[in-house]
Structure formats: C-alpha cells, structure tokens
Amino acid sequence: MDKNFLQSSLKDSLFTGLIALALFGPIVGLRTVAVNEALVVQPKWLVVALIVAFCAIGRFFINIYSFKKEQRRGEPSSLGKAISNFLDTKGSQIALGAIIFSVIFPFMPFADRYWMDIAIMMMTYIMLGWGLNIVIGLAGLLDLGYVAFYAVGAYSYALFAIHFGWSFWICLPLAGLFAGMFGILLGFPVLRLRGDYLAIVTLAFGEMIRILLLNWYTLTKGPDGLTGIPRPSFFGLPFKRYPDEGVETFHTFFGLEYSPMQRIIFLYYLILVLALITNFFTIKIRRLPVGRAWEALREDEIACKSLGVNPRNTKLTAFAVGAMFGGFAGSFFATRQAFISPESFTFIESAIIVAIVVLGGMGSQTGVVLSTIFLIGLIEVFRDFESYRMVAFGGAMVLIMIFRPKGILAKRKPTITMVKEK
C-alpha cells in the first residue's frame, strides 16, 4: 500500500465524514421537541459525532478493503452462487424438506404462541409474494398497489361474512373472485403503460382504495374498521371454550382438552394450504401457453405482437390471477384478525411484498420464501427498536439491489425442454 493511496483514502474518508455531518447534523443533532406547545431544539451532538466518526472510519476501511480486493480480483463473489447452485441441484429435495418442515412445525417443542404467530405472518407474506410473483416476476409488470387487492379481498370477505353470515369456504372463493374482477377492472385501462408509469399508477390506485375505505363510512366504518368478523371453524366445528347451548366444538368433537392453540394451529394449516395452492398453481400455469406468454411479454412486447400474442389480454390475466391470490390472502387475514381497518393496507405493505418478490429473484418461487424469511425476520429482529426496523428494512432493500440486483436466486428454468429433464 503506497503513500499516495493512503493519502487519497484519508481525504476520501474526511469527505465522507463531512457529508455525514451535513446529513445527520441537523436531522439527528437537532431534535425538535414540543415544550409547552412550542417547539424547542434539543441538541444531540454526541450521537452525531459518533455517527460521523463511524462513517468516516468505515469509509476508510472500505477503501483499504477494496484496494486489497483489487489486487486479488477474479474471484467471483461466491456465496450467492453457491446458494443458487445448491438450490439448483437439490431443488426438489429442499422444497420437499421445507414442506415437511412446515407441516410438522406446529408440533415442534419451541413452537409456542409467539413462533406460531410469526410463522402465520410469514406464510401470509409468502403467499402474497407468490401471488405478486405472477404479476412482477413472470409478466414483468411492476405493481406497487398490490395491497389494494389484499384489501378488497379482506373487506369483501368481512362484508360477506358479517352481513350474509356465509361460511368461510363460501366467502373465500367469492372474495378471491371479487379481487380478481377488481384486478381486471383496474388493469384494463392501465396495462398499456410503460414500466415506471404503470408502477406509479398502480401505487395511486392502491392509495385511492385506501382513501375510499377510510371515507365510505356507511360500508366500511371508515377508520374504525370492521369488527366481529366470524372466526373460521373446522368444517363447521367452532374453536370456542364455552360454546352456545347444543353446539359441538372442535375440542369436544375430538375429545380434546380445550386450548387456544388449537385455533392458531388450524389457522396455520389453513394459510399453509392456501400458500401451497398458490405455489403449485403458479408452477403449473407457468408451463402453460399463457404463462409462457407472460414471460415472453416481459422479455419483448413488440416481438410478442409480431407473433400474434394479444398483449393486453395476456397482461390482464396475469393481473387478475395475481389479484385473485391477493384476495384469498386478504380473506385469510380478515378471518385471522377478526378485525380489519384501512390502516392494515398502507403503501408500505405493497412495498414489502414487492421487495420480497424482487429480492427473491424475479419469478423464483424459492426466492420468495428465502427473502420473506430474511426480510420479515429482519423486521421481527428489530421489533424492539420500533422506529429503526423500517430503516433497516429499507436499507436492506437498497443493499441487496446493489450487491445482487437480480435478486437472491436469479436463475430461471425453461418451462419446456426438448431433452428429458436432466
């Protein structure tokens, strides 16, 4: 390492420190606090000093590190490759193992209420990710308003169940169909827009739905939300400790001791089945003509037109199918929470689902699982640092894009092969 290099990297770190000072000085260093209804400024210079020092020193070490790396260039960054190679060769065994693991998960000794809740939440996100993967990963349509379909599913489920008293197994498909129709309705005018315009328009649609839910008080009860959504029952057997007179419950029917965990476990299996249906459906439809056309449209729309593929209808089916699965997931969410309000359907939810799909590797079903575990896990780990968890989440999005712009698993398998599968 020569002197010039040291000098220049010192200069560089000083510059970084200066920028960090400008960035964090006012916002972190001068916290505004309301005292007697007037804002005063509370200086926090120590924190700023620490951050600035950290940035400058960190930059210095990065410089030295990348200098060393320059000297031994040629070694490809290995970890990601190793993972994807491993998953490529052992793909089916791993998938089978993962399914078995998720089936026996509730009976693991550590699977208490907390773990089950996290598992259910992750499964919901995995299902949403798989649903959105059809739209973004296969058809290449960046949909930033996916949460709208989740919301439509949840609200239509809740309204059907509350007002008509229909059972879960009737409301679920209805809610899914409703969300799918909604997808067609929204998709029809916007699907000819270019990528980033489509992103903004879907984002706007998502927000419009939320504002509508907030203000249409007679139907949605606005910000108060809908309460008393019927809990799901096990094919007619409710999960209740003290059932109404003459009603058989799950635990009495099977002669079990009542435990609130029974309902949680049932919900877990419910979402597991729904998610797996989504997964197998996607795997199957990808190999059908329509699935291939989705991917072809993502690759080159003009070439598709020249081959007689109808771009609008093809995109619409992707949008509708994705929306339908969003609606299914929304129904599950409604029945699990027994309470929904517009607050659960903000833009950040859409962003999380998009992040799951893109970070997993566009179109990769396994990638969705991995990135859900990583991202939702990250948010969970930072649970105690309430306000920092989303900072960490956003930061992870940026970092993964920089270091692995194609996502964790980027490799794509052909949908049909000439030679029998190797």
Place this chain on the structure above:
Amino acid sequence: MEYFLQQLINGLTLGSVYGLIAIGYTMVYGIIGMINFAHGDIFMVGAFVALISFILFALTAISLPIVLILVLLISMVFTACYGWTVEKLAYKPLRKSFRLAPLISALGMSIVLQNYVQAAQGARIKTLQPVIQGGFNFFKESEFVVTLSYLQIFIVLVTIFLMAIFTLLITRTALGRAQRACEQDRTMTALMGINVDRTISMTFIIGSSLASVAGMMFVMYYGVIDFYIGFLAGIKAFTAAVLGGIGSIPGAMLGGLLIGLIETFWSGYISIEYKDIAAFSTLVIVLIFFPTGFLGKPDIEKV
C-alpha cells in the same frame, strides 16, 4: 365570485410548491429516464431542515428578511447533500442494471428516509409559529373577504425568481448544456469529454435544493409537518411533472400550478375528504389519455 378568487390565490400558492418539487422529478427523469421515488422524501427532509433553522433563528435577534434568506440557503445546502447521497447510493451503482433495480433501491431509500426522520425527530406532528403574518384584504364590504397574505406573495415571488435563475442555468451555462447532452445520449456525451457522473450528480443536487425550497414554503404555509408529508406531496408533484410533460421544466411548473388549482378547487367546491382522490385520479387520467402532457415530446415507439 369572491370565494372563487380566494381559491384561485390559494391554488396558485400551493401550485408553486408542487411546481418546485416537480422540477426535480422532471430533471431526473430527463437525464436518467427514471422516476426518483425518494424525491418526495427529500422534500420532506427539506421541510424539516427549514423548520429546525427557523426555530434556531427565532432565538436570535436577526431581522426577518435575513432570516428568510439564511433559512433558504441552509435548507438548500443540507438537503442537496441528501439528494447527492441518494444518487450515489441508490442510482449510481445500478445504472447499468435492469430497469426495475434502481426503482426498487430508490423505493428502499424512500422508506429509509421516512423512518430515519421519524426515528430522529419523532413521529408527532411539528408546528411552526407563523413567520410572516398579515396581508392584503379585498372586497372588505362583501360577505366573503378575500385575503392575499404577504406569505403567499413571498412564496410566489421566490418561485418565480428561482424559476428564472434556473431557466438561465439550463439554457445558458455549460452545466445546462452538459445536462441536455446527457439526456440525448450519455455514452456520446462521455466520449466528448464531459463528466457524466458529475452532471447526473448536479441534476440531483439542483432538484433536491429546489425541493427543499418547496419544503420551506410548505412548513411556512401550513405551519404543520410530519415525516410522512413527502409521500403525498411527491405523488402530486409527480402528477404535475407528467401533466406538464415529463422532461420539460416549464411544463413541470405549469403542471404544478394546475395540480395546485385542481386540488384547491376540488376541496373548495366538491369534497375535502376526497381531495387526495382528485390528485390521484388526475394522475391516472393524465397517464392513460395524455401521457406526453402539455409540453412533453411525443414518444414514438421505435420498432
């Protein structure tokens, strides 16, 4: 009639703010062909920097005009650093990547900025005492008194002033020339010996400092901000940029004014709860039926 006039004044003021933010969108789109998803949050940071500076200067005895100029400059400088950093972290490493990648990283950046400001400054809304008070009243004898406040005059004047400087910058200086060249063909521009990286950085810096001015106006006009204002303002300003024709700077200003007017008239005459719906539907309608906007170039599909 009086009510209409009042809405017109309010709309033009609000439109100036949106126009200033929209310029940032339009410039970045012009030069790298992408939406800067974090731009709305940069505006929010600008508003916070302005708020903090106002509070600090309130403790001193500096006279108001000088305070205004100082706050303006301070927020421009500090916020420009944010714009610069966003470009360096979220856009530059991904310039040659596939199209969705920078969109995602910018989205991540936007989430980071929002939550970082929330963490550092708290989630509660911040209020600022009025800095400029008073104004002219018209139609004093009628039922509805129309007010044109000094603050509104200040906002519009500063916007016009910045627009003028800025138009000169783009049309007359070497930087502006480099920027326009980069819009046409980045590789060729680099071959002509122009530092493309620096030109793109400058674009983000200029866009961010204008957004920070908008932030300062916002905090002075409404007196209330929180960490979330960037999201809505960002979407509205983006609508303005598209409406005016994305890539066109006068278009951005024009679009800003239109969006400001649409929003105030909608809330004044139709429904205040659904005022954001007005902005969103304008966006959707414009993009679907009118994607080149008023002053944009037509976009012919090359086969």
Place this chain on the structure above:
Amino acid sequence: MSEKLLSVENLTMKFGGLIAIDDLSFSAMKDQITSIIGPNGAGKTTVFNCLTGFYKASSGSMFLNKDNKTLDLKKFSDFKVAQKAGVARTFQNIRLFPQMSVLENMMVAQHNKLMAASGFSLLGLINAPSFLRKEKEAKEISKYWLDIINLTNRADDNAGDLPYGDQRKLEIVRAMCIEPYLLCLDEPAAGLNAKESAELNKLLKFIQKEKKTGILLIEHDMSVVMGISDHVVVLNYGKKIFEGTAQETKKSPEVIEAYLGTEE
C-alpha cells in the same frame, strides 16, 4: 404467372411534416420472393411497420389475398395482423426472447393455437389429454424447424446465448411457426458472413418453394437480393423509383443513380 398475394396501393406515411413513404404502390406474388431495396432512410422499414400494423398509414390501402378472400390490412392492429391475417415479420435488430430457451421461443410463436387448445388454461391446468396432444404437436413442429436450421441440439439453451447468425435464423423460423401467408423479413442477412448468408438463401428458397409462403424482403446485401429475388422494388426518399426483375434492376439507370449519385 402466379397469384397476387399482397397489393399495396398509394400508401403514404407522414410523421409530422416528414413524408416517409410517398404514394407507394407495388404488389407481391404468392410463392415469390419480393425484395424492397433502397438507400438508408428510403422508408423500407416504415413500409413493414405499416403492413404489420405497428404504424397507422396516413393514407392508401394494403390488401392481402388469403384463401381467395381479400383482407384489408389497415383494419388489423398490431398483434391481429399476425393472429388473423397471417402476416409474420422479423426485425432489423433481432427481437428474440433472450432469457427464454430456443424451444420456448418457438412455442410462444404457436401461442394462439395452444391457448385455444388449453381451453384458456382450464384444460391445461388439469392436464387434459387433448391439450397435451396439441402441446406435443407444437413441440414436433418446433423440432421440424429447428432441424432445418440445425439448432435442435441447442433447443434448451437460452436464445440470447446463441451466436448472432443462429439468432437471425431462429427469428425467421420462429416467425414461420405462426404459419404465415406472408413473411416480412427486415434485413435478415445483416451481419452475416458469406457462408451464413448462403445458408440463409437456402432457407428462404426452402420456405418459398416448399411452404408456398410469399416473402417480402428488405435487404442491403446484394448477393442475397440478386440471388433469390423474383421481383425487386426500389425505393428512394419514400418513392418507388423502379420495379422489375433482379436482372432488370441491376441495369436500371435510376437505381444506379440512387445508389451511386449522378456524374456532375
């Protein structure tokens, strides 16, 4: 004399003030190769874009004779030209689906047929035998064409990984998968070496003779044009300046002037 396949009458295309095609009329015969040549910017690709529905012609008409019916091509928008009228095309700067395999590219070209067979995916989802049979047929057709261009052994590789010459040929046979009546090729020989363009000639001759498909060809490579064209249309500044056989074209003073300029 064979039947008329395509007749273009008084076709004009304006972009703002620029007249890209000016009152162009020509026709192409069934099972013949018709070449459109002309200097750069003469409006050749624009003719294709009008024919295949990517641009809407300012005025004039285009008719296609398909099974003794006359179709007005102006009535078909982009994808319908391929789907309903049976006009296929390739592009100047190859447009394959680069991240999809060679075989998948061929299958996408048979989309409409397979889509109908899959019962809008419902029959496909349940693996209905009728669909599986159709899918197998489509695969066979793909194999037939890939055998012709010697790419069967690379069928499972990504199309984007093929060498340039193979990509050109793949794009042509992919277009053939829609079983077109008229095949429009936009500079298929661009960037090919002598051996590859000889192979291309063979392929085009095969399509013309065996498949009875009319070919409309834009080309700069005179060895291809002169070697295989039955009929040549010469454009300059959007106007037709000459029409005739390859031999006649070679000798025409107007054509020589357009390409080489006049002697002062």
